[in-house]
Amino acid sequence: xxxxxxxxxxxxxSEAAQKEKALQVFAYTVLAIGALSMIMPFLWxxxxxxxxxxxxxxxxxxxxxxxIPTMFIWDNYVSAFKVVPFAKFYMNSIIVGVAVTIxxxxxxxxxxxxxxxxxxxxxxxxxxxxxxxxxxxxxxTMIPVxxxxxxxxxxxxxxxxxxxxxxxxxxxxxxxxFFMTLPKDLEDAAKIDGCGFFRIYTTIILPLSKxxxxxxxxxxxxxxxxxxxxxxxxxxxxxxxxxxxxxxxFKTQYSTDWHYLMAGSVMAMLPIxxxxxxxxxxxxxxxxxxxxxx
Amino acid sequence: MRIKAxxxxxxxxxxxxxxxxxxxxxxxxxxxxxxxxxxFFKWDILTTPQFIGFENFSQLLGFHRDAATNHVxxxxxxxxxxxxxxxxxxxxxxxxxxxxLGLAIALNRKVRGESMFRTIFFxxxxxxxxxxxxxxxxxxxxxxxxxxxxxxxxxxxxxxxLQGPLxxxxxxxxxxxxxxxxxxxxxxxxxMILYLAALQGIPRDFYEAAEIDGANxxxxxxxxxxxxxxxxxxxxxxxxxxxxxxxxxxxxxIMTGGGPGGATTTIxxxxxxxxxxxxxxxxxxxxAWFLFMVIFVVSLVxxxxxxxxxxx
Numbered sequence: 001x002x003x004x005x006x007x008x009x010x011x012x013x014s015e016a017a018q019k020e021k022a023l024q025v026f027a028y029t030v031l032a033i034g035a036l037s038m039i040m041p042f043l044w045x046x047x048x049x050x051x052x053x054x055x056x057x058x059x060x061x062x063x064x065x066x067x068i069p070t071m072f073i074w075d076n077y078v079s080a081f082k083v084v085p086f087a088k089f090y091m092n093s094i095i096v097g098v099a100v101t102i103x104x105x106x107x108x109x110x111x112x113x114x115x116x117x118x119x120x121x122x123x124x125x126x127x128x129x130x131x132x133x134x135x136x137x138x139x140x141t142m143i144p145v146x147x148x149x150x151x152x153x154x155x156x157x158x159x160x161x162x163x164x165x166x167x168x169x170x171x172x173x174x175x176x177x178f179f180m181t182l183p184k185d186l187e188d189a190a191k192i193d194g195c196g197f198f199r200i201y202t203t204i205i206l207p208l209s210k211x212x213x214x215x216x217x218x219x220x221x222x223x224x225x226x227x228x229x230x231x232x233x234x235x236x237x238x239x240x241x242x243x244x245x246x247x248x249x250f251k252t253q254y255s256t257d258w259h260y261l262m263a264g265s266v267m268a269m270l271p272i273x274x275x276x277x278x279x280x281x282x283x284x285x286x287x288x289x290x291x292x293x294x
Numbered sequence: 295m296r297i298k299a300x301x302x303x304x305x306x307x308x309x310x311x312x313x314x315x316x317x318x319x320x321x322x323x324x325x326x327x328x329x330x331x332x333x334f335f336k337w338d339i340l341t342t343p344q345f346i347g348f349e350n351f352s353q354l355l356g357f358h359r360d361a362a363t364n365h366v367x368x369x370x371x372x373x374x375x376x377x378x379x380x381x382x383x384x385x386x387x388x389x390x391x392x393x394x395l396g397l398a399i400a401l402n403r404k405v406r407g408e409s410m411f412r413t414i415f416f417x418x419x420x421x422x423x424x425x426x427x428x429x430x431x432x433x434x435x436x437x438x439x440x441x442x443x444x445x446x447x448x449x450x451x452x453x454x455x456l457q458g459p460l461x462x463x464x465x466x467x468x469x470x471x472x473x474x475x476x477x478x479x480x481x482x483x484x485x486m487i488l489y490l491a492a493l494q495g496i497p498r499d500f501y502e503a504a505e506i507d508g509a510n511x512x513x514x515x516x517x518x519x520x521x522x523x524x525x526x527x528x529x530x531x532x533x534x535x536x537x538x539x540x541x542x543x544x545x546x547x548i549m550t551g552g553g554p555g556g557a558t559t560t561i562x563x564x565x566x567x568x569x570x571x572x573x574x575x576x577x578x579x580x581x582a583w584f585l586f587m588v589i590f591v592v593s594l595v596x597x598x599x600x601x602x603x604x605x606x
Contacts, residue, residue, distance in 0.1 A: 024403060027403045030396060030400045031411050034400075034411075034415060035411055035415070037478070038414050038417060038418060038478070041433055044429075059443065107314040107317065111311050113310055114306075114310035114311045115311075118304075118307040119303055120303060120307035126315075133318075133322050133323060135536075137539075137582060137585050140329050141321070141326055141329065142325075142582075143325075143329045143578055144324075144328040146569065148325075150339055167317030167318045167322065196306075197310070222420060226423050228423060228424055228544055229543060232547075232570075243424075248428075248548060251548070262432065266425075276416070276420050277413065283420075283487075284487055
């Protein structure tokens with residue numbers, strides 16, 4: 001029982017240390033295999049995007065040929081912009097992403113302030129309604145909203161892409177959870193000084209909530225960047241397509257041009273990967289914050 | 295005086311709420327009920343909606359006796375096939391969760407380059423789904439794709455001549471192929487981070503106490519780690535099931551068109567096709583409400599048992 005504690009028992013100690021070392025090696029092996037399997041498809045994507053079309057349709061003769069092109073055709077990335085209006089797709093995605101993100105952070109933070117800091121009739125019932133809708137499958141609400149867009153004549157406009165996406169129950173919920181953790185003292189002091197609610201919101205709550213606001217900003221923008229079904233439903237001209245739908249149009253028209261498709265996919269991923277690398281601590285923190293409570 | 299201050303606060307509160315609340319009502323709250331109403335109609339948006347009572351639901355969930363063969367058959371056999379597909383794709387959830395836990399445990403061993411590994415593992419789950427789907431469509435290419443090349447060259451290495459399956463083109467392999475892809479996406483994402491957080495939340499002295507009692511690694515896992523992370527496991531399982539019932543649209547749309555032979559059409563893709571491709575709004579709404587009810591039951595299980603599984 002207390003073998004480990006006896007300083008004289010060197011043999012046992014080293015056995016434990018050896019076991020620990022073996023476990024550590026095993027852990028590294030698992031992580032390395034995991035990382036390799038994660039990276040390989042991306043590597044394959046980049047490789048394909050740099051090949052000529054002929055080279056793509058040759059079965060590789062060995063492992064090296066599989067992942068390293070014999071000639072690097074950087075021009076594929078330029079051509080991808082020419083075969084479809086890729087720049088237009090990109091621009092649309094940026095416009096929609098920025099507009100939705102600003103709108104969502106703005107309206108969510110206002111509502112979250114009311115839910116977390118103000119006393120009013122019907123607050124709890126209303127908040128419960130917000131929470132309850134988060135459980136409902138997206139397709140339930142999507143159907144009437146799609147019909148609404150058709151009836152409003154908003155199909156194929158930025159209005160349809162942006163406006164319904166601005167009002168987020170999730171964003172309100174997330175910010176409300178964060179605002180709840182802020183201390184009340186500052187606010188009380190401000191109230192005594194005669195500050196109105198809006199002053200308190202702009203000068204106390206918002207500056208203290210920068211991490212939460214940053215998280216919501218990044219989440220919203222990235223979520224919107226990958227959105228597929230909604231833009232597919234409400235756009236039909238090439239001019240209004242966002243990047244994901246644009247990539248898809250690539251595929252149907254040039255179904256065999258895998259080099260352009262892969263180049264397009266790389267370019268669609270790039271902004272997200274860059275944003276993620278610089279903001280990943282927000283991700284990890286917010287997953288921990290909203291998830292662990294279960 | 296007091297009442298006046300409260301009234302003022304209420305007015306201010308609704309002022310703050312208004313921008314969000316108005317949109318929330320129009321685009322989320324009322325649509326829930328409108329889609330329920332729509333499910334009792336036959337409507338293609340262009341013509342006048344036609345009230346048909348429960349006909350959409352009896353078409354969706356009902357059975358009838360086939361006059362010719364005298365067998366009982368579903369009114370919409372496709373729906374049941376698609377429901378089965380959706381459930382089948384969820385069979386990967388336990389394997390996926392185990393792998394996420396494995397990675398989290400390895401990461402939690404104070405390894406070097408932890409943040410690098412975490413970033414790499416997380417990448418697939420943050421990339422746009424369309425780009426990932428297109429990439430895997432190419433990976434699964436039977437002739438020139440990465441996977442079958444690896445199988446071929448891996449076989450060579452071991453002295454076999456291996457030929458990979460047709461993956462997405464084969465009715466039998468299409469679902470496993472999508473499960474493999476989903477596995478690749480999900481294993482290092484949210485679930486791994488949640489597990490990592492849960493592992494880091496276990497007090498060190500639990501393990502120290504067990505070590506003094508002479509427990510080995512395996513015993514420590516089952517006696518301490520597993521019960522301590524069970525709330526997280528339960529949470530991940532519930533969220534994955536809820537997500538799974540709503541999944542599969544993008545893959546079906548981009549990679550398989552729902553085929554071959556409907557083998558990869560999920561409920562979500564069926565809703566989309568009814569709404570968009572066939573403009574059958576009422577039927578789409580009926581399926582969506584069916585999905586809602588299924589998810590509601592899963593959530594009830596969560597509320598009823600979620601709290602009880604906490605082992606502190």
